[in-house]
Amino acid sequence: MRLKSVCVFCGSNPGVDPIYVQAARSLGTAIASRGMALVYGGGRVGLMGAIAEAVLGVGGKVIGVIPEALKRRELAFEAATELHVVDTMHERKQQMADLSDGFIAMPGGFGTFEEFCEVITWAQLGVHSKPCGLLNVKGYYDHLLALFDHAVAEQLLQKRNRSIVLTESAPDALLDAMTRYEAPAVEKWLTSEKT
Numbered sequence: 001m002r003l004k005s006v007c008v009f010c011g012s013n014p015g016v017d018p019i020y021v022q023a024a025r026s027l028g029t030a031i032a033s034r035g036m037a038l039v040y041g042g043g044r045v046g047l048m049g050a051i052a053e054a055v056l057g058v059g060g061k062v063i064g065v066i067p068e069a070l071k072r073r074e075l076a077f078e079a080a081t082e083l084h085v086v087d088t089m090h091e092r093k094q095q096m097a098d099l100s101d102g103f104i105a106m107p108g109g110f111g112t113f114e115e116f117c118e119v120i121t122w123a124q125l126g127v128h129s130k131p132c133g134l135l136n137v138k139g140y141y142d143h144l145l146a147l148f149d150h151a152v153a154e155q156l157l158q159k160r161n162r163s164i165v166l167t168e169s170a171p172d173a174l175l176d177a178m179t180r181y182e183a184p185a186v187e188k189w190l191t192s193e194k195t
Helices: 018-033 046-057 089-098 110-125 142-153 171-180
Strands: 005-009 037-040 062-067 082-086 103-105 132-135 165-168
Touching: 005 018, 005 110, 018 037, 018 046, 018 171, 037 046, 046 062, 062 089, 082 089, 089 110, 103 110, 110 132, 132 171, 142 165, 165 171
Parallel strands: 005 037, 005 103, 037 062, 062 082, 103 132, 132 165
Antiparallel strands: none
C-alpha cells in the first residue's frame, strides 16, 4: 500500500519519560524521510508539537486539524504547512481521516484512545481499508493489546478484526508493516436469522 500521508494521534502532554518525545521526533523524521505528509491534531505542545516540529525540521509536510475551541488551549501550531480550523471534534476526526492513508497512535490519553479506537472500528466495518498501527513505546500499549486479546478469547472480538491493529515499538518497523498491510475481508456479523 502506498502511503502518501499518515495521521498520528498522540498526547498534548509530553509524558513523564523523555522517551515519548524522542519517539515522536523519530516517528516524525521517519514519516518525512519517506516523503509522507503528517496529518495530526494541529497542536504545538506535548507530543503533538514534537512530531510536527520534527517533520518540518527535515523539510516534510505538516497538516494540522484543530477545532476553534481548542485552538488556544492546545496552542495551534501556526508553522504547519496547512492548518485547518474546524468547528467540532467530529469534523476534526472526519477531516483527519479523509486526509490520511493510514493511522498511528502514539502514547496519549483519552482523546488518543478514542480517536484510534474509532478508526479501528471504521476499518472493522469496512468504512475504510487503511492500516491502523500502535507505536508501542516502552510497552505503553501492552495493557490495551492484552484487552484486545482478552476480547478475542471471550469471543467478543473476531480474530480477523484483531489483526487490524498493527503494533511495533520502532517507527520504521511500524511504517513498513503499514505499507505491507492488507485489510481483512469484511463480512456481515449478524444476519436476520441470528437476530
